[in-house]
Amino acid sequence: MTQSARKGVGARLRRKEDERFLRGRGDYVGNIRMVGMLDVAFVRSPVAHARIRAVRKSPGLESVVFTIDDLTGVKPIVANSALKGFKSAPQHVLARDKVRQVGELIAMCVAPSRAEAEDIATQVELDLEELPAVVDMVAAIEPGGPRVHEEWSDNVVLETLVDDDLSTIRANAAIKVQRRIRTARQCMSPMEGRGVVAHYDRRLDQLTVHSAAQMPHINRAGLSECLGIDQGRIRVVAPDVGGGFGYKGILLPEEVCLGWLAMMLGRPVRWLEDRFEQLAANANCREHYYDITGYATADGRLLAIDCEAIVDSGAYSSYPFSACLEAAQVSSILPGPYRMDGYRCRTWSAATNKPPILPYRGVARTGVCFALELVVDAIARAAGKEPYEVRLACLVPPEAMPFVNITKKFFDSGDYPEALRRAVRVLDLPKWRERQKRGEPDGRRVGVGLAIFCEQGAHGTSVYHGWGIPMVPGHEQCTARLSPDGVLELRIGAHSHGQGLETTLAQVAHEILGVDPDNVRLIHGDTALTPYSTGTWGSRCMVMSGGAVATACKEIEKRVRAIAGKLMEVAGDDLVLEAGRVRVAGTDRSMSLAEVAHVWYRAPQLLPADVDPAGLETTAGYKAVRDSGTFSYACHACAVAVDTELGTIEILDYVVVEDGGTLVNPMIVDGQVFGGTAQGIGTALYEEMPFDAQGQPLASTLADYMLPGATEVPTIRIEHIETPSPLSYFGQKGIGEGGAIAPPAAITNAVNDALADLGVEMLESPITPRRLLTALAAARARRGAG
Amino acid sequence: MKAPRFAYEKPQSLDAAIRLLADGGDGAKLIAGGQSLGPILNFRLAQPELLIDIRTLPELRTVRDEGDAVFLGAGTTHAAIEDGRVCDPTRGLLSAVARTIAYRAVRNRGTLGGSLAHADPAADWVNLMALLDAEIVARGPSGERRLHAAAFVRGPLTTDLAADEIITGVSVRKLSGRARWGQYKFNRKPGEFAEAIGGFVHDPELGMARALVGAIGDAPYVVADAMRLDEPAMHDAVSRAGFADGTYEHQIHFAALKRATAQARGA
Numbered sequence A: 001m002t003q004s005a006r007k008g009v010g011a012r013l014r015r016k017e018d019e020r021f022l023r024g025r026g027d028y029v030g031n032i033r034m035v036g037m038l039d040v041a042f043v044r045s046p047v048a049h050a051r052i053r054a055v056r057k058s059p060g061l062e063s064v065v066f067t068i069d070d071l072t073g074v075k076p077i078v079a080n081s082a083l084k085g086f087k088s089a090p091q092h093v094l095a096r097d098k099v100r101q102v103g104e105l106i107a108m109c110v111a112p113s114r115a116e117a118e119d120i121a122t123q124v125e126l127d128l129e130e131l132p133a134v135v136d137m138v139a140a141i142e143p144g145g146p147r148v149h150e151e152w153s154d155n156v157v158l159e160t161l162v163d164d165d166l167s168t169i170r171a172n173a174a175i176k177v178q179r180r181i182r183t184a185r186q187c188m189s190p191m192e193g194r195g196v197v198a199h200y201d202r203r204l205d206q207l208t209v210h211s212a213a214q215m216p217h218i219n220r221a222g223l224s225e226c227l228g229i230d231q232g233r234i235r236v237v238a239p240d241v242g243g244g245f246g247y248k249g250i251l252l253p254e255e256v257c258l259g260w261l262a263m264m265l266g267r268p269v270r271w272l273e274d275r276f277e278q279l280a281a282n283a284n285c286r287e288h289y290y291d292i293t294g295y296a297t298a299d300g301r302l303l304a305i306d307c308e309a310i311v312d313s314g315a316y317s318s319y320p321f322s323a324c325l326e327a328a329q330v331s332s333i334l335p336g337p338y339r340m341d342g343y344r345c346r347t348w349s350a351a352t353n354k355p356p357i358l359p360y361r362g363v364a365r366t367g368v369c370f371a372l373e374l375v376v377d378a379i380a381r382a383a384g385k386e387p388y389e390v391r392l393a394c395l396v397p398p399e400a401m402p403f404v405n406i407t408k409k410f411f412d413s414g415d416y417p418e419a420l421r422r423a424v425r426v427l428d429l430p431k432w433r434e435r436q437k438r439g440e441p442d443g444r445r446v447g448v449g450l451a452i453f454c455e456q457g458a459h460g461t462s463v464y465h466g467w468g469i470p471m472v473p474g475h476e477q478c479t480a481r482l483s484p485d486g487v488l489e490l491r492i493g494a495h496s497h498g499q500g501l502e503t504t505l506a507q508v509a510h511e512i513l514g515v516d517p518d519n520v521r522l523i524h525g526d527t528a529l530t531p532y533s534t535g536t537w538g539s540r541c542m543v544m545s546g547g548a549v550a551t552a553c554k555e556i557e558k559r560v561r562a563i564a565g566k567l568m569e570v571a572g573d574d575l576v577l578e579a580g581r582v583r584v585a586g587t588d589r590s591m592s593l594a595e596v597a598h599v600w601y602r603a604p605q606l607l608p609a610d611v612d613p614a615g616l617e618t619t620a621g622y623k624a625v626r627d628s629g630t631f632s633y634a635c636h637a638c639a640v641a642v643d644t645e646l647g648t649i650e651i652l653d654y655v656v657v658e659d660g661g662t663l664v665n666p667m668i669v670d671g672q673v674f675g676g677t678a679q680g681i682g683t684a685l686y687e688e689m690p691f692d693a694q695g696q697p698l699a700s701t702l703a704d705y706m707l708p709g710a711t712e713v714p715t716i717r718i719e720h721i722e723t724p725s726p727l728s729y730f731g732q733k734g735i736g737e738g739g740a741i742a743p744p745a746a747i748t749n750a751v752n753d754a755l756a757d758l759g760v761e762m763l764e765s766p767i768t769p770r771r772l773l774t775a776l777a778a779a780r781a782r783r784g785a786g
Numbered sequence B: 001m002k003a004p005r006f007a008y009e010k011p012q013s014l015d016a017a018i019r020l021l022a023d024g025g026d027g028a029k030l031i032a033g034g035q036s037l038g039p040i041l042n043f044r045l046a047q048p049e050l051l052i053d054i055r056t057l058p059e060l061r062t063v064r065d066e067g068d069a070v071f072l073g074a075g076t077t078h079a080a081i082e083d084g085r086v087c088d089p090t091r092g093l094l095s096a097v098a099r100t101i102a103y104r105a106v107r108n109r110g111t112l113g114g115s116l117a118h119a120d121p122a123a124d125w126v127n128l129m130a131l132l133d134a135e136i137v138a139r140g141p142s143g144e145r146r147l148h149a150a151a152f153v154r155g156p157l158t159t160d161l162a163a164d165e166i167i168t169g170v171s172v173r174k175l176s177g178r179a180r181w182g183q184y185k186f187n188r189k190p191g192e193f194a195e196a197i198g199g200f201v202h203d204p205e206l207g208m209a210r211a212l213v214g215a216i217g218d219a220p221y222v223v224a225d226a227m228r229l230d231e232p233a234m235h236d237a238v239s240r241a242g243f244a245d246g247t248y249e250h251q252i253h254f255a256a257l258k259r260a261t262a263q264a265r266g267a
């Protein structure tokens, strides 16, 4: 068991995959070389909204330039929701008749090198009739303006309403705070961009699409629908993927185009997204608007939330998550970790002439947490209380667990108030209040901020089937095979691209079979080699793939016991599996897993005639006790210094108290929290893709689109609470997204705390120096006038 | 994006480079560190027919004492200045500024001459050399010219340099032991271009008191007689540099100038 404690569930095992990643030996789509491979460059729309009068290929280039008219038989990407009122916007993989965003694909050019393909692209002549662009989501849903899709009656993809009669609360609440809150549009920025290499295998009559994808089986389904060939003839391979975050959880029009092209040409073709394409064509997340009112008692206890929210969904509906998932999610998760008596929320998914929205790490939670936690702080200020006090008054307490909240979410377990109290303690609030009172020698202003949230992870069928989108997660499978030398192969349909699954799933296998994690190989990311899965998203892998691996290993364990029992002439139940060996309990008689496997495969004559022939390979499935999802939660607390001359913000301390249930590998969990928090700091202070009134994206390089780097991310102090989930195999909870959820709220609350007595309250992310100085100047003017 | 096709020459001497440049006419372009030109080529914003690589030309790497000044060859990299591998006549100002340019990988290749010729209004050398009243030395088919750095930049990405001239180096006056300087670069994060640069140099022995409002989207604004620059005068200087009072830009440039001046005055 000591062995297990060091390598199994709960061990801080070093990541196996880092051996290749840290040496720069990862193998990505961009590393693939194939004989005769051609490069693709796309002609993209230079404008946000236009009718296409003509696309002209220069004479002589007809055979290397392709438009939608050439792609016979290719169907548009359709990602509809079955929710009532959803408006469909099929996306042609190359524009037909109209373009609806800058960067939309218009023509595909192919040449021996990317540079030459780009040369060809410059010779494609576009005749476009520009139309007025729909750029601002708030204006977009007003009647009468220009429409993104002319066949629609307006720009509303979907409207949802969670209604409640708040009249009594409205009439009686001592505190009412109303705020208009906005989050900027962002561009998810994994280090590796998207990329596709497609080729056609005549022997297998199969199209292989290598793609930097999070959900290869979903991409296969989508490719099959668009290309009109059956799924058996398509293989999707996602090799090493340099970060996903949701950016690669999509069926790409580029994948469909290259699939078609590879079959048409009979040659391998490649497209690698560059940073310019990523920024200018694919800024696709986070843009929310909230008109939110919080009602509270005089001492700040939250009574109700009333909210109207808009999500800028962009021009099309992404496959498989659709254009409405995010806004609809807003209404179901806005109450956060709090109890309240009343809740009303109306949402709109607004179509605009911008890139289609994709769920980014945290999905709607980052915006929701921002809106809600800013309002809770405003309530605290109105009540004259410390922000943590008003939160303690309405957080769901541990004795209420499991708890069904006002939007019917099933909180599985946890001690939310303890996370908050611990964060306040670890940050040392009194110390900061003292320092705040003293004032900084350099004139900066200090502030303290908090944010708390819960994160639903690994939610399944019952949560998703209602959306009626192209993908509903079901149960998860794993194929496990003990190979003749005792090495355990695990095959899963999800993909690991930063989550460390090659390590954590080996730990799970070790926990059950005693096999050394070094002797476990994880095979993932290839539809030809792995069982079906909806893939990696929604903080689901440790719960779902982890559960599947555990279940499959349990089955292998049974079979190992049976075989070894026969060989050692004891009952299978009298055996103990540990440290790679099978031992007769209470004795030192044992054999190694390798010896058991050797007999099974290579010396079957040693086995008795009545042995079960099922063998040492199995596919087993897993489903959670209930599929409403695990609820991890965390409180982020930080202290900042605000320079009111330059509008800059320094994070002086940052604390995260997180409960991920049973931690399979606490070091990997820490890594997830660090990475997510860094991205959240980006949302809070740096990242923004502005668009001009014509819908032109204004950042085209990473000098304009500012990502936080090593110098912008402070030391993050993490503390863990471990409340096992009653729903998962080991009690583990999904935590992959949490880090990215709270930082904008916590940091903005800290800034507002620092500036409260100047009458400044920031309500828009990111807080850039320009926004901050503008707000300070406006407050000065107000004070001057008042 | 990838650069379009171009020819490439790597001449062995400055004279050969000047000849190639003159012969190449409009289609020829020098490349030094490639840290500004590289992205420009990839974005296809420039499509030269011929690139003339001057990065390793020995003539551009010379550093020599000119008595009351030091001549730094145009090929001197930001990193060489940062590391103190070349003489710093300003008693540390050059290396302090070099350290704030871009990231180390860029500083390893980016050059003084390339930065000045490119004349990005936010570039650190463009602004600093104007503050220091340095002289830019250029050579063309018809010989050598010396140009005042403060007047060298005409506007964003435009300089006094003729199409057939090469910057050979910069001549920077030696500051005395009594000189005091201050410099403040305001940017969103280390390694980025400046949103505002404030500078202040006072050398009683040279009779020099200059202040800089830099990174203003245009040629740097220098106050040549900044001896008695107080806060209202700084405020004015920033307004004269082109920013209306009360705007964000006015505020950050004023703060940068104030901080640079305070640093120089030891406040």
Ligand SMILES: Cc1cc2nc3c(=O)[nH]c(=O)nc-3n(C[C@H](O)[C@H](O)[C@H](O)COP(=O)(O)OP(=O)(O)OC[C@H]3O[C@@H](n4cnc5c(N)ncnc54)[C@H](O)[C@@H]3O)c2cc1C
Residues within 6 Å of the ligand: B029, B030, B031, B032, B033, B034, B035, B036, B037, B038, B054, B074, B075, B100, B101, B102, B103, B106, B109, B110, B111, B112, B113, B114, B115, B116, B117, B118, B122, B123, B124, B125, B165, B166, B167, B168, B191, B192, B193, B194
């Ligand atoms: C990520 C990044 C961040 C950066 N941040 C900063 C920053 O914070 N501050 C800053 O100041 N700069 C910054 N830069 C620019 C950097 O300093 C460049 O190195 C510099 O501007 C150009 O120098 P170069 O030698 O690379 O010139 P090149 O890119 O090779 O050339 C630039 C231009 O100058 C011309 N040229 C080059 N040498 C000569 C010469 N001797 N005579 C005449 N013309 C010549 C070329 O023809 C070309 O037009 C940054 C660059 C990058 C990539």
